[in-house]
Amino acid sequence: MPDLNTGDTAWVLISAALVLLMTPGLAFFYGGMVRAKSVLNMMMMSFASVSVVSVLWVLYGYSLTFGNSGSAWLGTFDFSGLSDGINDMVANGAYYPIPVLAFASFQLMFAIITPALISGAIADRAKFVTWVIFVAIWVTVVYFPVAHWVFDFGDTDTTGAGWLAAKGVLDFAGGTAVHINAGAAGLALALVLGKRIGFKKDSMRPHSLPLVLLGASLLWFGWFGFNAGSALGANGTAALALMNTQVATAAALAGWLIVEKVRDGHPTSLGAASGAVAGLVAITPGCVFVAPWAAVLIGLVAGVLCSLSVGLKYKFNYDDSLDVVGVHLVGGLWGTLAIGFFGTTAATSWGANGLFYGGGTELLVKQATGAFSVLIFSFVATYIIGMLLEKTIGFRISRDEEIEGVDITSHAESSYELDSRSGGGAFGGLLAGNRSEG
Amino acid sequence: MPDLNTGDTAWVLISAALVLLMTPGLAFFYGGMVRAKSVLNMMMMSFASVSVVSVLWVLYGYSLTFGNSGSAWLGTFDFSGLSDGINDMVANGAYYPIPVLAFASFQLMFAIITPALISGAIADRAKFVTWVIFVAIWVTVVYFPVAHWVFDFGDTDTTGAGWLAAKGVLDFAGGTAVHINAGAAGLALALVLGKRIGFKKDSMRPHSLPLVLLGASLLWFGWFGFNAGSALGANGTAALALMNTQVATAAALAGWLIVEKVRDGHPTSLGAASGAVAGLVAITPGCVFVAPWAAVLIGLVAGVLCSLSVGLKYKFNYDDSLDVVGVHLVGGLWGTLAIGFFGTTAATSWGANGLFYGGGTELLVKQATGAFSVLIFSFVATYIIGMLLEKTIGFRISRDEEIEGVDITSHAESSYELDSRSGGGAFGGLLAGNRSEG
Amino acid sequence: MPDLNTGDTAWVLISAALVLLMTPGLAFFYGGMVRAKSVLNMMMMSFASVSVVSVLWVLYGYSLTFGNSGSAWLGTFDFSGLSDGINDMVANGAYYPIPVLAFASFQLMFAIITPALISGAIADRAKFVTWVIFVAIWVTVVYFPVAHWVFDFGDTDTTGAGWLAAKGVLDFAGGTAVHINAGAAGLALALVLGKRIGFKKDSMRPHSLPLVLLGASLLWFGWFGFNAGSALGANGTAALALMNTQVATAAALAGWLIVEKVRDGHPTSLGAASGAVAGLVAITPGCVFVAPWAAVLIGLVAGVLCSLSVGLKYKFNYDDSLDVVGVHLVGGLWGTLAIGFFGTTAATSWGANGLFYGGGTELLVKQATGAFSVLIFSFVATYIIGMLLEKTIGFRISRDEEIEGVDITSHAESSYELDSRSGGGAFGGLLAGNRSEG
Amino acid sequence: MKLITAIIKPFKLEDVKAALESQGIHGMTVSEASGYGRQRGHTEVYRGAEYTVDLVPKVRIEVLIDDADAETVVDAIIGVAQTGRIGDGKVWVMPVEQVIRVRTGERGSSAL
Amino acid sequence: MKLITAIIKPFKLEDVKAALESQGIHGMTVSEASGYGRQRGHTEVYRGAEYTVDLVPKVRIEVLIDDADAETVVDAIIGVAQTGRIGDGKVWVMPVEQVIRVRTGERGSSAL
Amino acid sequence: MKLITAIIKPFKLEDVKAALESQGIHGMTVSEASGYGRQRGHTEVYRGAEYTVDLVPKVRIEVLIDDADAETVVDAIIGVAQTGRIGDGKVWVMPVEQVIRVRTGERGSSAL
Ligand SMILES: Nc1ncnc2c1ncn2[C@@H]1O[C@H](COP(=O)(O)OP(=O)(O)O)[C@@H](O)[C@H]1O
Ligand SMILES: Nc1ncnc2c1ncn2[C@@H]1O[C@H](COP(=O)(O)OP(=O)(O)O)[C@@H](O)[C@H]1O
Ligand SMILES: Nc1ncnc2c1ncn2[C@@H]1O[C@H](COP(=O)(O)OP(=O)(O)O)[C@@H](O)[C@H]1O
Secondary structure, three states: OOOOOHHHHHHHHHHHHHHHHHHHHHHHHHHHHOOHHHHHHHHHHHHHHHHHHHHHHHHHHHHHHHOOOOOOOOOOOOOOOOOOOOOOEEEOOOEEEEEHHHHHHHHHHHHHHHHHHHHHHHOOOEOHHHHHHHHHHHHHHHHHHHHHHHHOOOOOOOOOOOHHHHHOOOOOOOHHHHHHHHHHHHHHHHHHHOOOOOOOOOOOOOOEHHHHHHHHHHHHHHHHHHHHHHHOOOOHHHHHHHHHHHHHHHHHHHHHHHHHHHHHOOOOHHHHHHHHHHHHHHHOOOOOOOOHHHHHHHHHHHHHHHHHHOOHHHHHOOOOOOOHHHHHHHHHHHHHHHHHHHOOOOOOOOOOOOHHHOOOOHHHHHHHHHHHHHHHHHHHHHHHHHHHHHHHOOOEOOHHHHHHOHHHHHHOOOOEOOOOOOOOOOOOOOOOOOOOOO | OOOOOHHHHHHHHHHHHHHHHHHHHHHHHHHHHOOHHHHHHHHHHHHHHHHHHHHHHHHHHHHHHHOOOOOOOOOOOOOOOOOOOOOOEEEOOOEEEEEHHHHHHHHHHHHHHHHHHHHHHHOOOEOHHHHHHHHHHHHHHHHHHHHHHHHOOOOOOOOOOOHHHHHOOOOOOOHHHHHHHHHHHHHHHHHHHOOOOOOOOOOOOOOEHHHHHHHHHHHHHHHHHHHHHHHOOOOHHHHHHHHHHHHHHHHHHHHHHHHHHHHHOOOOHHHHHHHHHHHHHHHOOOOOOOOHHHHHHHHHHHHHHHHHHOOHHHHHOOOOOOOHHHHHHHHHHHHHHHHHHHOOOOOOOOOOOOHHHOOOOHHHHHHHHHHHHHHHHHHHHHHHHHHHHHHHOOOEOOHHHHHHOHHHHHHOOOOEOOOOOOOOOOOOOOOOOOOOOO | OOOOOHHHHHHHHHHHHHHHHHHHHHHHHHHHHOOHHHHHHHHHHHHHHHHHHHHHHHHHHHHHHHOOOOOOOOOOOOOOOOOOOOOOEEEOOOEEEEEHHHHHHHHHHHHHHHHHHHHHHHOOOEOHHHHHHHHHHHHHHHHHHHHHHHHOOOOOOOOOOOHHHHHOOOOOOOHHHHHHHHHHHHHHHHHHHOOOOOOOOOOOOOOEHHHHHHHHHHHHHHHHHHHHHHHOOOOHHHHHHHHHHHHHHHHHHHHHHHHHHHHHOOOOHHHHHHHHHHHHHHHOOOOOOOOHHHHHHHHHHHHHHHHHHOOHHHHHOOOOOOOHHHHHHHHHHHHHHHHHHHOOOOOOOOOOOOHHHOOOOHHHHHHHHHHHHHHHHHHHHHHHHHHHHHHHOOOEOOHHHHHHOHHHHHHOOOOEOOOOOOOOOOOOOOOOOOOOOO | OEEEEEEEOHHHHHHHHHHHHHOOOOOEEEEEEEEEOOOOOEEEEEOOEEEEEOOEEEEEEEEEEOHHHHHHHHHHHHHHHOOOOOOOEEEEEEEOOEEEEOOOOOEHHHHO | OEEEEEEEOHHHHHHHHHHHHHOOOOOEEEEEEEEEOOOOOEEEEEOOEEEEEOOEEEEEEEEEEOHHHHHHHHHHHHHHHOOOOOOOEEEEEEEOOEEEEOOOOOEHHHHO | OEEEEEEEOHHHHHHHHHHHHHOOOOOEEEEEEEEEOOOOOEEEEEOOEEEEEOOEEEEEEEEEEOHHHHHHHHHHHHHHHOOOOOOOEEEEEEEOOEEEEOOOOOEHHHHO
16 A cells, blocks of 8 residues: 555545535526526535435445445445545555545545436426435435446456446546436436426526526536546646646537527527536546547537537427536537547557547447446436336426425525515515515 | 645645635625625625734734743734744644645634624624724634634644643534634624514515525535644545535535424525534534544534524524524534544544543543633623623614615615616616615 | 656646636626626626637647747747647746646636736627637737746746746736736727716616625635745745735725725725735735735735725726726736835745845836836737727627617626516516516 | 506416407506505514514506406406415506507507 | 505605504505605715716505595505605505405405 | 606616606606517527517606696607607506695695
8 A cells, every 4th residue: 555645635635625516516507597486496406415425425325336346336335434444545446645535525526416417407396305315316226336337446456347447438537427327317307207387488597697607617616626636646647637627618618609609699608608517528538538639629519519409308398407418418428429539548648549549449439338328227227216206205396386486385485585674675675575475 | 844745735725725715605604694785794794804814813813823832821922924934834733744824824714714703693783893893802812812722732842732722622623712612702792782673573584595505605615624624734634524524514404404394394495504504513623533424423413403503592582693603602512522422533543532432421521621611711701892892882783774774874885786777787777776765 | 857746736736726716706706896787798708718718728828828939028839739748847947846737727727817807897898709809819919928928937947938037027926917917908998998888977886796795705715826826836935925815815905995984984895805806916926025914015005005096997087897907907016016115035035125125126126117018018909909809890889789788789698587477486476578678 | 548457466477468368458567566465474484483474475467448348357357366365466447547659659549 | 445655765664564554454565666856866976986876766555445544544654654854755646446356356345 | 636657668767757857847756567568579599499578678657747747748758768669668647636745744736
């Protein structure tokens, strides 16, 4: 076991903090996009994920994902409560000179954000308690296994590596395990819950675009931890990941706005925010396997592709409310496959050469295998979980509750109270309780 | 003196930045909770604390807290302006291979947030200038000494350690010096200033729950620096602190929401935010002395306990407006005492075993001594300071100012101006100056 | 070439992330300050800068700034797309044991925020597409060269250093290259575009002061990366930079509020936010060349000076809408010159002694040379670029668009939609499309 | 001509709009209000505090109409806005002496 | 029946509500407005800029009432809303031809 | 006395205010509204979704005036609020039985 490296440890610790911040960031990104009557519920779905997944992670989640089972499919069930090996270094395919709890914290934040991403597909209409239960089941049945497949490189001699990791599928920071996984699950839940009242008819414009931009900004900031932190050390690989993340995101933002400008005449701020997220998603799997100029291209294509994809729901009539499919599934697929084209060992020696670097289609086929395995498994499993919940305790709120607004009916609150009864409030102080039933 | 360790230094520097961010986070957390007419004043109390305490820290604060006086009660008065020892390493009980200014910066951020925490108890009704003077007196008379008691471990041979540190009271990151201290002071000031007009009668719902959630999120994020940064290095201790902070907070969030769901029927977003903060407070003193599963328990109990405690003010008739007592005092007490039960040297070797680990009641008694010494000193001293100010320059604004709103009367501003005279504004552009007296 | 140092690398990576966050922070700071009808446009100008500059940086920007040309005026044009030297260490006057891409990422963030700063001068009235083109031209013609002058210390034997760097002008983190540069450019553009309709007549109060404070807070937080990250390592220099940044900012906040209290009777939250930014600007060039007590003084003076300067536009009749001149130009000038007074080699050995430390006026003259060279070059170049754009594709929107609001006319969005057609929204749910022209 | 003012529950706005359209009504003006009557507000508990909310959000609809149509329009509104629970609202009718269409300057019935 | 409209200073709302209640008034509708009259706005200085604010926030209260009670209700409102400073507001009375309670369809005085 | 109510396009508010002032009108009350008439809303496309916006934001202006001045004031408003495009708005005139100035208790014309 190597000596602890303080620089690597500092980087992984701060990266864990950055990735934790992404989930509130997502809450604001999503919360800003919904109408004023369901902001809090939207955010609460993310915060519930933070809460539930953290507790499960201590109980058995870390063990189920990275526990040394020898199996390519799943770790071990072990309720030690993370109390063992507090002073060990990380062994994941090789030794990393960082404390195992730094790695466990970092990976926890990935497990938190993945179910939170799904919630965008079912805005305005989910029962909160059912959502909480869904998250607990979903991470156990879907996320922990899939993360084992992709992120567990086994012991220092690689025994017990996940099957996709062992196969050589390149996914540096979670294009498959996080984004394709969440995107496919979002599609499944959108189908389970059905369309919102007013879908395709009412204006459902974002209630606060500054909040959307704040969320996107925190996501961007946190994503440096997500991608560059995945190097598990402060080194050239991390630096490459950071640079590629930045430039791909910038290019995707441009790509999305160009489509809007050309097609609709106006580049929008929602487009800027969405483009940025699309770029972040797309560069996630390949951020250390490609050169910076290729990252720019991957981002640009992601921006264009995703901006076109978010219209699909109107065509195929599923209400993926905040475009989890259009952004995370499509962006994740593109990013995972793009390594098959742009991958080069010049960027990272243990990577692989893609089609454009003389590596033939081998890598591309591997990438496609990884992407579609996760997509199919996640979609099917999520659909089954969702349907079971809908048929038993119910997943969708009533029509009246949806019309009145899920914030007031499920959480007994409304997001803003800009009037103040006792005078002098922002609007002169009159309309008393705008929460009420009316 | 050891060589500087860059990894440890990087971690302490970024931790200082994270802890600084907590005070604006607190400003948003508190600012979102008040009515629209006193948002700015609420935030300004935090920013005033940043300003005043930073300047005093350079002048004499650092010296008074950590200056080598040989005394268990207080450091030295020394107006060197932090210019000495710029190139030294930190000696605090032992050498730490980080620059003394990194440590001084990190500790400054603690000194800033502690008085800011108090401001929640006196929302809507404090004179701003009096508050500024209060902060200057309070940090000098209360915070700097108490921080010396708890955080100063003396020279490398521990001469001059604070009396609580020397006694073996375990408070890793400030359960006593920060949270019990601020909580007790908040109670004192709430009594000095008296109840708000409309207390127990009017709806005083948060004017912006997204702002509350933003504040809570920044607090959470920054708290990783607060707790894990207190290791003063990037190592296994820091990693344990980070993991425990995360899971205790998650569990406390759950605990608070469960109480609300059971008691009121609805889990609220204010409950989620408050629960998270309660968990952060409670895990602060013990974050490296307990195992992760114990951190989950400590958090869960904190969420339940604090959610029940915030109702006390209605019963005992003191207007601790934003629940500084219910969250920081109660959470701080619980967290400090909990080490007496769950503490284990298996987590951190220089810690101690609590009741459940065969350590008997010894540790528990020490912890109680530390907690109540700080509580009593802070309450009494703060009450005296507050009363002196109230009787001389006055601490509370006039009835008319309070009804009109302290933002407009003390700061000549209102937080939102969503109308725009020249047309096209958010609401169609009409109501001109909604700041005015009307 | 030295071995990579993980602690230094971790610090530079996280600093890059922090500096990236400053640009969204700026977007919120500026966005909160404008009226509700031009919030999104204001923010989009910042995000456009992120997008455009990042892509250009990969294409040729880094090379033009730091490429080894041997010239004191400009780097090399080299379209390698940052693919070369991925595994090299940084050589900038000397070797730094961090990967070249970490440095390139860090410096990219400076290149992004500088044009974004300018946008505050032309709030409410700029054509978005012209702005995008302006940014691309401006960074190429103004920023990349000026950054080469100031930040490029040449090879390890200093060949090819920028002329101001070679001359010994002290500008640690960008008082000249960033703030004076942006301030002078802002003045030029304000003149090119002319005054807003209603300037000096209508109330143009900030539409959301919480947003302004959020922006200022993120700027403050990110600025630790900006200043302390410029040490390119985690060491005593970085610690000094962090401490000085904190205390100067705190003092400037106080300085601004004192002026307001004395002159207007009310300290405002906009004043607190502006004072903080003024302090951050002023301490930027000298943050490691002065002692902490001097940093307090520099900050205090900056707060007073800038608070008086923001009124100049009404006197001299130029509409620098959000005070880029008053804060960045004035603050940057003061901070750059202040080193000539307070600079001391006791703080940083490779610094220099200013007037108050027996260094005579030599340093002051150098500093003035640096400051005014950049000021004049930037003003003239920007004025020419701006005029060319105004005369060709037009830089200012039409009168009708400006009255209706640039958000709706340029981006087809409005920032807030607090009504919800289907009932139950924040205000009872009625006013449908408040975006529209009616 | 008459001005019909209706204070209704917010979520009934869409239904009332539809009902008026099916009556061939050409226009309306809508604004926000709050009020109370029999529905005397209610008690809420939030974070341990109990208080009374007495002003309940409502929507105000105003329709200018020819004298002859007033009665049928009132009935149409009541028909859809009624839930039978307190707080359903009020409708009232006032005399209007003159109506002018700003765009054309037309007056009287033809301005409706 | 009559409709009494009162434009008052916002912070007087609670007092007016209380006064109406003590008169046995069953209901009212409240909304936001702004206005000017004698109170011609005022000059503000902010961050060095000076400008005139001419529309001042007000609250509008509307009460439907039987003809007989109109005068006493007007007096009750004025009694409490008066501060004696300009900007106190206006009250006016208009004729109402019909009032209907949506919940029951009752008309006339019994609908109040 | 009369009450003149004008529903106009928001960006015309400043012009109407100026026009009334030049007529020597002492006061007015302004509030927010939305509405439709001939201007039946319009279709918007946003992020790939198409939908109809039917309520368009308007400003409501109310002016209390002596009977004799009503006609000229109406004309003054129409004069400046007219753009000739649909959605310009409506103006209507209603009888007022009594006006009281809250500050002084003055009634009738002298209260205006
Ligand atoms: N006397 C009144 N004057 C003006 N508005 C009234 C009056 N009474 C009721 N309203 C309005 O009608 C709404 C519904 O009245 P309420 O008495 O609660 O219902 P109901 O008619 O079913 O008893 C109130 O919220 C208020 O806006
Ligand atoms: N002629 C008018 N028509 C309509 N509303 C008016 C008129 N005059 C005044 N008001 C309303 O009454 C409010 C108070 O009027 P103001 O003249 O300022 O007070 P005072 O009556 O004490 O002189 C104004 O803000 C406005 O809303
Ligand atoms: N019958 C009506 N009753 C009440 N308000 C109306 C009526 N018709 C129109 N309005 C108001 O007048 C505004 C403009 O009317 P519209 O018919 O669109 O314009 P135009 O009169 O130019 O045809 C509408 O938005 C609405 O607020």
